[in-house]
Amino acid sequence: MDARTIELLKQVSTATVSTQLLSRGLRNTFLHGIRPVTAHRMAGPAFTLRYIPAREDIDVLAVYQDYDHPQRKAVETVPPDHVLVMDCRGQGRAASAGAILATRLQARGVAGLVTDGTLRDTPEIAKLDLPVYAQGASPLTNLAQHHAVDLNVPIGCAEVAVYPGDIMVGDAEGVVCVPQHLAQEVAEAAFEQDQLEAFIQTEIAGGKPLRGTYPPDEATLARYHQHRRSQ
Numbered sequence: 001m002d003a004r005t006i007e008l009l010k011q012v013s014t015a016t017v018s019t020q021l022l023s024r025g026l027r028n029t030f031l032h033g034i035r036p037v038t039a040h041r042m043a044g045p046a047f048t049l050r051y052i053p054a055r056e057d058i059d060v061l062a063v064y065q066d067y068d069h070p071q072r073k074a075v076e077t078v079p080p081d082h083v084l085v086m087d088c089r090g091q092g093r094a095a096s097a098g099a100i101l102a103t104r105l106q107a108r109g110v111a112g113l114v115t116d117g118t119l120r121d122t123p124e125i126a127k128l129d130l131p132v133y134a135q136g137a138s139p140l141t142n143l144a145q146h147h148a149v150d151l152n153v154p155i156g157c158a159e160v161a162v163y164p165g166d167i168m169v170g171d172a173e174g175v176v177c178v179p180q181h182l183a184q185e186v187a188e189a190a191f192e193q194d195q196l197e198a199f200i201q202t203e204i205a206g207g208k209p210l211r212g213t214y215p216p217d218e219a220t221l222a223r224y225h226q227h228r229r230s231q
């Protein structure tokens with residue numbers, strides 16, 4: 001993914017991105033119920049980890065002695081500038097990762113962490129510079145409910161299809177998944193829409209009515225273009 005696309009997607013709002021996706025026919029792109037744990041904007045290609053339900057005879061604490069446990073392997077193999085996205089089937093009774101793993105992701109230059117489950121050690125995670133999104137907190141370690149199986153396969157995350165390489169965009173409202181092949185055109189169009197909407201909001205704040213302003217008529221668009229030229 002080219003650097004300009006990622007830079008633009010880091011600046012635009014998820015609201016605008018979701019509208020641009022809707023205008024291209026895609027309605028199910030927002031990870032509903034997933035909230036920011038840290039307040040950092042995010043954009044980067046998805047690298048995925050899939051969990052299935054745990055089984056008591058397999059998922060015991062001793063499995064953590066294996067450095068190649070898929071959860072640990074995911075943390076050590078997600079490429080820098082990618083977002084680690086975890087499929088927990090929306091189940092949050094046990095956490096999908098904690099502060100030590102999140103800190104390792106930050107140290108490796110990873111672009112973010114997203115789970116449709118929960119995280120543990122969230123007071124420590126909240127202090128990181130890493131963009132992190134989850135449905136909430138749980139102190140219980142993952143294997144109490146989850147069994148990590150696959151790396152970098154298509155997953156469901158909060159009922160949204162996430163294919164490896166799709167661009168995960170996060171802001172204060174949450175996370176939108178942008179299909180890889182649409183990322184560049186959506187980034188450019190979203191940047192334009194955000195600039196126009198910022199102008200419209202200024203006009204509305206200044207007392208203009210909705211009619212003629214939102215959506216903008218020709219006169220408002222002419223004022224907008226004049227404003228852009230004068231910048």
Ligand SMILES: O=C([O-])CC(=O)C(=O)O
Nearest residue numbers: 097098099100101141142
């Ligand atoms: O058990 C876990 O999920 C890992 C954990 O606490 C951490 O990364 O600090």
Ligand SMILES: [Mg+2]
Nearest residue numbers: 098099100121
């Ligand atoms: Mg921990």
